[in-house]
Amino acid sequence: MSILVNENNKVLVQGITGREGMARARLMMDYGTQVVAGVTPGKGNQTVLDVPVFDTVQEAAENTEVDTSVIFVPAPLVRNAALEAIDAGLKLLVIVPDRVPIYDVLEIAKAAELNGARFVGPNTLGLLSVDRAVLGMMGGRAKTAKEWFKKGNVGVTSRSGGITSSIAYYLSRSGIGLSSIVHVGGDAIVGTPHPEVVKLFQHDADTNAVVMFGEIGTTQEEQVADLIESGQFTKPLIAFIGGKAAKSGTRFSHAGAIVEGNRGTHESKVRRLREVGAHIVENFDDIPKVTAGVLANLK
Numbered sequence: 642m643s644i645l646v647n648e649n650n651k652v653l654v655q656g657i658t659g660r661e662g663m664a665r666a667r668l669m670m671d672y673g674t675q676v677v678a679g680v681t682p683g684k685g686n687q688t689v690l691d692v693p694v695f696d697t698v699q700e701a702a703e704n705t706e707v708d709t710s711v712i713f714v715p716a717p718l719v720r721n722a723a724l725e726a727i728d729a730g731l732k733l734l735v736i737v738p739d740r741v742p743i744y745d746v747l748e749i750a751k752a753a754e755l756n757g758a759r760f761v762g763p764n765t766l767g768l769l770s771v772d773r774a775v776l777g778m779m780g781g782r783a784k785t786a787k788e789w790f791k792k793g794n795v796g797v798t799s800r801s802g803g804i805t806s807s808i809a810y811y812l813s814r815s816g817i818g819l820s821s822i823v824h825v826g827g828d829a830i831v832g833t834p835h836p837e838v839v840k841l842f843q844h845d846a847d848t849n850a851v852v853m854f855g856e857i858g859t860t861q862e863e864q865v866a867d868l869i870e871s872g873q874f875t876k877p878l879i880a881f882i883g884g885k886a887a888k889s890g891t892r893f894s895h896a897g898a899i900v901e902g903n904r905g906t907h908e909s910k911v912r913r914l915r916e917v918g919a920h921i922v923e924n925f926d927d928i929p930k931v932t933a934g935v936l937a938n939l940k
Protein backbone atom coordinates (compact mmCIF):
# COMPACT_ATOMS: atom_id res chain seq x y z
CA MET A 642 0.00 0.00 0.00
CA SER A 643 0.90 3.67 0.03
CA ILE A 644 -0.83 6.96 0.69
CA LEU A 645 -2.22 9.41 -1.87
CA VAL A 646 -0.33 8.14 -4.92
CA ASN A 647 0.73 4.86 -6.48
CA GLU A 648 1.42 3.41 -9.92
CA ASN A 649 -2.31 3.39 -10.74
CA ASN A 650 -2.86 7.15 -10.63
CA LYS A 651 -3.57 8.70 -14.04
CA VAL A 652 -1.87 12.07 -13.93
CA LEU A 653 -2.54 15.33 -15.74
CA VAL A 654 0.08 18.08 -15.73
CA GLN A 655 -1.36 21.59 -15.92
CA GLY A 656 1.28 23.81 -17.44
CA ILE A 657 3.13 20.94 -19.11
CA THR A 658 4.44 23.10 -21.97
CA GLY A 659 6.32 25.41 -19.59
CA ARG A 660 9.90 24.82 -18.52
CA GLU A 661 9.04 23.56 -15.02
CA GLY A 662 6.02 21.58 -16.16
CA MET A 663 8.00 19.80 -18.85
CA ALA A 664 11.00 19.05 -16.60
CA ARG A 665 8.85 17.71 -13.77
CA ALA A 666 6.67 15.69 -16.13
CA ARG A 667 9.87 13.98 -17.25
CA LEU A 668 10.83 13.31 -13.62
CA MET A 669 7.45 11.79 -12.85
CA MET A 670 7.41 9.64 -15.97
CA ASP A 671 10.97 8.43 -15.50
CA TYR A 672 10.13 7.40 -11.93
CA GLY A 673 7.18 5.35 -13.17
CA THR A 674 4.22 7.68 -12.73
CA GLN A 675 1.49 7.43 -15.36
CA VAL A 676 1.41 10.92 -16.88
CA VAL A 677 -1.36 10.58 -19.46
CA ALA A 678 -2.21 14.18 -20.39
CA GLY A 679 -1.16 17.79 -20.19
CA VAL A 680 -3.09 21.06 -20.32
CA THR A 681 -1.99 24.48 -21.51
CA PRO A 682 -4.72 26.81 -22.82
CA GLY A 683 -4.09 27.66 -26.46
CA LYS A 684 -1.52 24.90 -26.95
CA GLY A 685 -3.73 21.90 -27.51
CA ASN A 686 -3.28 19.38 -30.32
CA GLN A 687 0.42 18.91 -29.68
CA THR A 688 2.48 16.51 -27.58
CA VAL A 689 5.12 16.98 -24.89
CA LEU A 690 7.26 13.93 -24.10
CA ASP A 691 4.76 11.96 -26.20
CA VAL A 692 1.99 13.11 -23.83
CA PRO A 693 -1.06 14.68 -25.54
CA VAL A 694 -1.71 18.32 -24.65
CA PHE A 695 -5.23 19.75 -24.40
CA ASP A 696 -6.59 23.28 -24.09
CA THR A 697 -8.78 22.49 -21.06
CA VAL A 698 -8.95 19.96 -18.26
CA GLN A 699 -12.46 19.02 -19.33
CA GLU A 700 -11.19 18.16 -22.79
CA ALA A 701 -8.38 16.09 -21.29
CA ALA A 702 -10.87 14.26 -19.04
CA GLU A 703 -13.12 13.48 -21.98
CA ASN A 704 -10.29 12.06 -24.08
CA THR A 705 -8.10 10.34 -21.49
CA GLU A 706 -8.47 8.67 -18.12
CA VAL A 707 -7.26 11.22 -15.55
CA ASP A 708 -7.85 11.34 -11.80
CA THR A 709 -4.93 13.45 -10.56
CA SER A 710 -3.53 16.86 -11.49
CA VAL A 711 -0.14 18.37 -10.77
CA ILE A 712 -0.23 22.14 -11.25
CA PHE A 713 2.75 24.10 -12.59
CA VAL A 714 1.31 27.50 -13.48
CA PRO A 715 2.08 31.01 -12.16
CA ALA A 716 0.58 31.71 -8.74
CA PRO A 717 -2.09 34.17 -9.98
CA LEU A 718 -3.43 31.46 -12.31
CA VAL A 719 -3.53 28.65 -9.74
CA ARG A 720 -7.08 29.35 -8.57
CA ASN A 721 -8.59 28.96 -12.02
CA ALA A 722 -6.45 25.93 -12.84
CA ALA A 723 -7.38 24.15 -9.60
CA LEU A 724 -11.09 24.94 -9.87
CA GLU A 725 -11.08 23.74 -13.46
CA ALA A 726 -9.54 20.41 -12.40
CA ILE A 727 -12.01 19.97 -9.54
CA ASP A 728 -14.95 20.83 -11.80
CA ALA A 729 -13.75 18.19 -14.28
CA GLY A 730 -13.96 15.53 -11.58
CA LEU A 731 -10.31 15.07 -10.62
CA LYS A 732 -9.99 13.93 -7.01
CA LEU A 733 -6.36 14.73 -6.16
CA LEU A 734 -4.47 17.94 -6.95
CA VAL A 735 -0.87 18.81 -6.16
CA ILE A 736 -0.38 22.59 -6.18
CA VAL A 737 3.35 23.24 -6.51
CA PRO A 738 3.59 27.07 -6.85
CA ASP A 739 4.19 29.33 -3.87
CA ARG A 740 2.73 32.80 -3.23
CA VAL A 741 -0.78 31.68 -4.12
CA PRO A 742 -3.14 34.31 -2.62
CA ILE A 743 -4.69 33.03 0.58
CA TYR A 744 -8.26 33.78 -0.51
CA ASP A 745 -7.64 31.73 -3.65
CA VAL A 746 -6.55 28.81 -1.48
CA LEU A 747 -9.68 29.14 0.64
CA GLU A 748 -11.83 29.06 -2.48
CA ILE A 749 -10.00 25.97 -3.75
CA ALA A 750 -10.47 24.31 -0.36
CA LYS A 751 -14.21 24.96 -0.42
CA ALA A 752 -14.57 23.60 -3.94
CA ALA A 753 -12.54 20.51 -3.03
CA GLU A 754 -14.71 19.87 0.02
CA LEU A 755 -17.94 20.19 -1.98
CA ASN A 756 -16.68 17.83 -4.68
CA GLY A 757 -14.99 15.18 -2.56
CA ALA A 758 -11.52 16.13 -3.79
CA ARG A 759 -8.22 16.62 -1.98
CA PHE A 760 -5.26 18.89 -2.70
CA VAL A 761 -1.69 19.00 -1.44
CA GLY A 762 0.05 22.36 -1.19
CA PRO A 763 0.31 25.06 -2.29
CA ASN A 764 4.05 25.71 -1.99
CA THR A 765 4.93 22.02 -2.06
CA LEU A 766 7.55 19.78 -3.65
CA GLY A 767 4.83 17.16 -3.81
CA LEU A 768 4.80 13.57 -2.62
CA LEU A 769 6.35 10.24 -3.40
CA SER A 770 5.45 6.63 -2.71
CA VAL A 771 8.73 4.76 -2.86
CA ASP A 772 9.24 2.63 -5.98
CA ARG A 773 5.67 3.37 -7.08
CA ALA A 774 5.07 6.96 -8.19
CA VAL A 775 5.92 10.60 -7.56
CA LEU A 776 3.79 13.73 -7.95
CA GLY A 777 5.55 17.08 -8.24
CA MET A 778 9.29 17.49 -7.99
CA MET A 779 10.43 15.31 -5.07
CA GLY A 780 14.03 14.27 -5.59
CA GLY A 781 14.64 16.65 -8.49
CA ARG A 782 15.41 13.83 -10.94
CA ALA A 783 14.10 10.28 -11.14
CA LYS A 784 17.59 8.80 -10.89
CA THR A 785 18.25 10.78 -7.72
CA ALA A 786 14.90 9.84 -6.20
CA LYS A 787 15.51 6.15 -6.88
CA GLU A 788 18.98 6.30 -5.37
CA TRP A 789 18.07 8.41 -2.34
CA PHE A 790 14.76 6.96 -1.17
CA LYS A 791 14.70 3.27 -0.25
CA LYS A 792 11.57 1.18 0.29
CA GLY A 793 10.48 0.35 3.80
CA ASN A 794 7.88 1.03 6.48
CA VAL A 795 8.45 4.59 7.73
CA GLY A 796 6.31 7.47 6.51
CA VAL A 797 7.57 11.04 6.33
CA THR A 798 5.48 14.21 6.59
CA SER A 799 7.12 17.61 6.54
CA ARG A 800 6.37 21.32 6.29
CA SER A 801 9.70 22.05 4.54
CA GLY A 802 10.54 20.88 1.04
CA GLY A 803 14.28 20.66 1.54
CA ILE A 804 13.91 19.01 4.93
CA THR A 805 11.46 16.47 3.48
CA SER A 806 14.12 15.25 1.08
CA SER A 807 16.86 15.44 3.72
CA ILE A 808 14.97 13.35 6.26
CA ALA A 809 14.09 10.74 3.65
CA TYR A 810 17.68 10.65 2.39
CA TYR A 811 19.30 10.29 5.82
CA LEU A 812 16.82 7.66 6.96
CA SER A 813 17.43 5.64 3.79
CA ARG A 814 21.21 6.03 4.09
CA SER A 815 21.06 4.69 7.63
CA GLY A 816 19.17 1.60 6.46
CA ILE A 817 15.65 2.73 7.36
CA GLY A 818 13.31 2.34 4.39
CA LEU A 819 10.31 4.50 3.58
CA SER A 820 6.70 3.97 2.55
CA SER A 821 5.49 7.42 1.42
CA ILE A 822 6.98 10.92 1.67
CA VAL A 823 4.76 14.01 1.80
CA HIS A 824 5.68 17.68 1.76
CA VAL A 825 2.47 19.26 3.02
CA GLY A 826 3.54 22.73 1.89
CA GLY A 827 5.05 25.76 3.55
CA ASP A 828 2.06 28.13 3.57
CA ALA A 829 -0.20 28.97 6.49
CA ILE A 830 -3.16 27.26 4.82
CA VAL A 831 -2.58 24.02 2.93
CA GLY A 832 -4.96 21.43 1.58
CA THR A 833 -3.55 18.38 3.38
CA PRO A 834 -1.77 19.41 6.59
CA HIS A 835 0.05 17.13 9.03
CA PRO A 836 -3.10 15.86 10.81
CA GLU A 837 -4.62 14.68 7.54
CA VAL A 838 -1.39 13.02 6.46
CA VAL A 839 -0.91 11.08 9.70
CA LYS A 840 -4.51 9.86 9.49
CA LEU A 841 -3.72 8.47 6.06
CA PHE A 842 -0.58 6.80 7.44
CA GLN A 843 -2.66 5.32 10.26
CA HIS A 844 -4.63 3.30 7.70
CA ASP A 845 -1.62 2.35 5.57
CA ALA A 846 -0.58 -1.25 6.25
CA ASP A 847 2.91 -0.53 4.88
CA THR A 848 3.63 2.22 7.41
CA ASN A 849 4.75 1.18 10.90
CA ALA A 850 5.96 4.57 12.15
CA VAL A 851 5.95 8.20 11.03
CA VAL A 852 8.64 10.88 11.11
CA MET A 853 7.26 14.43 11.20
CA PHE A 854 9.15 17.67 10.61
CA GLY A 855 7.21 20.51 12.16
CA GLU A 856 7.84 24.22 12.42
CA ILE A 857 6.71 27.18 14.43
CA GLY A 858 3.45 28.74 13.28
CA THR A 859 -0.02 27.22 12.75
CA THR A 860 -1.40 24.49 15.02
CA GLN A 861 -0.77 21.50 12.77
CA GLU A 862 1.53 19.74 15.21
CA GLU A 863 -0.79 20.31 18.18
CA GLN A 864 -3.61 18.83 16.11
CA VAL A 865 -1.48 15.74 15.52
CA ALA A 866 -1.05 15.49 19.30
CA ASP A 867 -4.83 15.66 19.65
CA LEU A 868 -5.16 12.73 17.25
CA ILE A 869 -2.73 10.69 19.33
CA GLU A 870 -4.56 11.57 22.54
CA SER A 871 -7.93 10.59 21.08
CA GLY A 872 -6.61 7.28 19.71
CA GLN A 873 -7.07 8.26 16.07
CA PHE A 874 -3.35 7.92 15.45
CA THR A 875 -1.71 5.01 17.28
CA LYS A 876 1.55 4.42 15.43
CA PRO A 877 4.85 5.71 16.83
CA LEU A 878 5.56 9.34 15.91
CA ILE A 879 9.09 10.71 15.77
CA ALA A 880 8.99 14.52 15.63
CA PHE A 881 11.51 17.30 15.11
CA ILE A 882 10.23 20.86 15.49
CA GLY A 883 12.22 23.63 13.81
CA GLY A 884 12.45 27.24 14.95
CA LYS A 885 13.51 26.75 18.57
CA ALA A 886 15.21 30.16 18.77
CA ALA A 887 12.39 32.13 17.11
CA LYS A 888 10.72 34.91 19.10
CA SER A 889 7.24 36.38 18.70
CA GLY A 890 6.82 38.04 15.31
CA THR A 891 9.63 36.00 13.76
CA ARG A 892 9.10 34.27 10.44
CA PHE A 893 11.06 31.06 10.07
CA SER A 894 11.73 29.93 6.51
CA HIS A 895 8.14 29.74 5.25
CA ALA A 896 5.03 31.89 5.03
CA GLY A 897 3.23 29.55 7.42
CA ALA A 898 6.05 29.49 9.97
CA ILE A 899 5.57 32.61 12.06
CA VAL A 900 5.15 32.97 15.82
CA GLU A 901 2.31 35.23 16.92
CA GLY A 902 2.16 35.80 20.67
CA ASN A 903 2.00 32.43 22.46
CA ARG A 904 0.52 30.60 19.49
CA GLY A 905 2.51 28.27 17.30
CA THR A 906 5.67 28.38 19.38
CA HIS A 907 8.36 25.73 19.43
CA GLU A 908 7.83 25.26 23.15
CA SER A 909 4.07 24.75 22.90
CA LYS A 910 4.40 22.21 20.11
CA VAL A 911 7.12 20.18 21.81
CA ARG A 912 5.30 20.24 25.15
CA ARG A 913 2.03 19.05 23.64
CA LEU A 914 3.65 16.28 21.61
CA ARG A 915 5.61 15.06 24.63
CA GLU A 916 2.40 14.93 26.67
CA VAL A 917 0.90 12.38 24.31
CA GLY A 918 4.01 10.21 24.01
CA ALA A 919 5.58 11.33 20.72
CA HIS A 920 9.32 10.78 20.42
CA ILE A 921 10.83 14.27 20.28
CA VAL A 922 14.19 14.65 18.58
CA GLU A 923 16.23 17.61 19.81
CA ASN A 924 19.00 17.46 17.20
CA PHE A 925 18.15 17.00 13.54
CA ASP A 926 21.07 14.62 12.98
CA ASP A 927 19.60 12.24 15.56
CA ILE A 928 16.43 11.50 13.58
CA PRO A 929 17.74 8.22 12.07
CA LYS A 930 19.07 7.01 15.45
CA VAL A 931 15.85 7.78 17.30
CA THR A 932 13.77 6.25 14.51
CA ALA A 933 15.89 3.08 14.54
CA GLY A 934 15.38 2.76 18.29
CA VAL A 935 11.62 3.16 17.94
CA LEU A 936 11.46 0.54 15.20
CA ALA A 937 13.57 -1.89 17.25
CA ASN A 938 11.04 -1.69 20.07
CA LEU A 939 8.25 -2.67 17.67
CA LYS A 940 9.82 -6.06 16.97
